[in-house]
Amino acid sequence: MKKLILSVVLIVFVLSPLLINGADTKTIIMCRPLVSQIKNIVVMQELGVLPVEKMELICVYHEDELTSYKSSEKYVKSKNLSWVKFKKIKGKVAEKNLFKKNLWTTTFIDIIKNSNGIIFTGGMDIPASIYGEKNSLLTAPYTPVRSYYEISFLFHLIGRENKSGFIPILENNKDYPVLAICLGEQSLNVAAGGTLIQDIPSEIYNIKYIEDVLEQNQDNIHRVNYLKALNPGVKKLFSHFHKIKFIGGEIFKRIGIDIENTPYVISAHHQAADKIGNGLRVIATSMDGKIVEALEHKRYVNVLGVQFHPEVYKLYEKNKFFRRTPSEELKFSPYEFLINNKNSMKFHKKIWKWFAESL
Numbered sequence: 304m305k306k307l308i309l310s311v312v313l314i315v316f317v318l319s320p321l322l323i324n325g326a327d328t329k330t331i332i333m334c335r336p337l338v339s340q341i342k343n344i345v346v347m348q349e350l351g352v353l354p355v356e357k358m359e360l361i362c363v364y365h366e367d368e369l370t371s372y373k374s375s376e377k378y379v380k381s382k383n384l385s386w387v388k389f390k391k392i393k394g395k396v397a398e399k400n401l402f403k404k405n406l407w408t409t410t411f412i413d414i415i416k417n418s419n420g421i422i423f424t425g426g427m428d429i430p431a432s433i434y435g436e437k438n439s440l441l442t443a444p445y446t447p448v449r450s451y452y453e454i455s456f457l458f459h460l461i462g463r464e465n466k467s468g469f470i471p472i473l474e475n476n477k478d479y480p481v482l483a484i485c486l487g488e489q490s491l492n493v494a495a496g497g498t499l500i501q502d503i504p505s506e507i508y509n510i511k512y513i514e515d516v517l518e519q520n521q522d523n524i525h526r527v528n529y530l531k532a533l534n535p536g537v538k539k540l541f542s543h544f545h546k547i548k549f550i551g552g553e554i555f556k557r558i559g560i561d562i563e564n565t566p567y568v569i570s571a572h573h574q575a576a577d578k579i580g581n582g583l584r585v586i587a588t589s590m591d592g593k594i595v596e597a598l599e600h601k602r603y604v605n606v607l608g609v610q611f612h613p614e615v616y617k618l619y620e621k622n623k624f625f626r627r628t629p630s631e632e633l634k635f636s637p638y639e640f641l642i643n644n645k646n647s648m649k650f651h652k653k654i655w656k657w658f659a660e661s662l
Contacts, residue, residue: 328357329662332414332421334453334487335370336362338378340424341387346616352652354659358386361418365392367448390414392452398433401455402494403469411459415472419662420480421460423453423487425612428574431501434493439501441573450490457483457494461600464581473603480605480661482654485572488598488608495580500594503573507593522546522590525570534629541625541635542569545589546645547596547611552586554599554607558657565590566647567640568611569618575610583608605661613651 333340344360347353364372372389379387394406415421430444431437433454438444460481462471473479483491489499503525504510510519513529527543534540549555549562556562576595579585587597587609600606617623617637624633641648 328359329355329420329659330359330361330418331355331662332361332363332418333424334363334422334456335424335426335449336364336372336375336389337370338375340614341375341378341384343614343616345382345384345387347614347619347655350616350619352619353655355662360384360387361414362387362389363392363414364389365448365452367395369446369448396451396455398430398451401433401451402458402463405455407452407455408459411456412472415460415476415479420482420658422614422658423457423481423483423490424614425485425487425571427486428501429454429486429489429493429499431499434498436498436501441502441505453487454490454494457481457491461491461495461582461603461606463494463496471603473606477603478605478661479603480658481603481607482658483606483608484614485610485612488595488610489574489576491606491608492576492580492583492595492598495583497576497580497583498578500575500577503575503594520591523593525572525575525589525594527571528573530629537626537629539625539633540629541617541627541637542571542612542615544568544637544640545570547587548590548592549587549597550585552584552597552599553604554657555586555597558653560650560653561646564646564650566650567644568596568609568613568647568651569615569637570611572610605657607654607657609654613654618648618651 348355348358376389392407392410396405396407427446428443429450430447431442460472462469500506504516510516513532516524516529522545524543527540531540544567546565546567548565582601583598584601585595586599588594589596596610598608618641621638625635626633627635
């Protein structure tokens with residue numbers, strides 16, 4: 304009788320998210336829940352880009368982050384998004400304790416146990432000391448608390464192959480989907496023991512001046528900020544597009560992406576993965592092969608990091624127009640651009656289809 308009761312308790316514990324939300328509800332965790340990031344999820348679901356019919360979105364952040372999420376909570380309330388909730392990570396962990404069991408370990412385990420997938424979003428630079436380097440003059444580590452908890456979270460998920468005695472959370476859930484975007488991909492690499500290029504123009508292309516960056520081949524430019532810096536006040540200047548190339552990868556192969564294709568992606572970064580972390584492999588690069596554009600994990604089959612931005616909802620809305628240059632009229636449609644260029648829209652949608660089906 305005791306064994307029967309124990310079995311029932313264990314079943315209820317394991318299925319608790321399903322009992323609370325319903326068997327068809329998928330719980331997605333998202334870090335750095337700015338209004339724009341929440342809106343990305345809302346619009347992509349509405350348009351069918353993120354094909355999840357019933358969803359619960361848990362927005363996770365640390366209590367000591369400099370970013371305030373009150374506007375996000377206000378947005379959620381004003382839109383009556385009852386399926387969007389917030390969870391605060393509490394307590395301080397020293398940098399030297401990020402890559403081991405720590406104060407946050409139990410919280411991380413609980414978050415994953417009660418969810419179906421997680422998204423790490425973009426943001427500011429990581430303090431270089433986390434990956435054992437000095438900070439470049441061009442590095443902007445303005446959100447250190449966020450970097451601490453997210454990198455520690457990713458370490459808890461995937462571990463490091465040479466870190467003896469530590470069992471990653473995903474070892475007991477190898478199919479759990481992790482999508483790490485832009486800064487998220489960089490954090491994934493650092494969590495696995497990798498390092499970063501701290502500034503692409505100066506370190507990779509030996510360029511010091513904005514004007515010289517803008518004279519490069521468009522596929523070697525990685526953000527529109529350079530153009531904005533010379534044209535302050537210009538409104539509706541859209542992010543930078545460039546092509547990427549695939550160099551293998553199980554995830555892309557599994558979801559039916561043509562590796563001969565070179566789709567366009569939104570690029571908005573000045574740092575990138577350098578030395579690749581333990582257990583990760585490069586599956587896409589810039590066209591010149593100098594910048595890592597996508598990583599996957601060798602052991603955990605649904606861990607994907609992308610340096611570009613497939614989550615921007617403006618990519619998927621028709622009749623939205625922007626400028627690509629300061630002198631251009633408001634006539635550039637990101638949607639039409641992706642539709643008309645090398646199956647780029649199909650590539651973006653397949654990423655979200657993979658994530659939804661993996662939940």
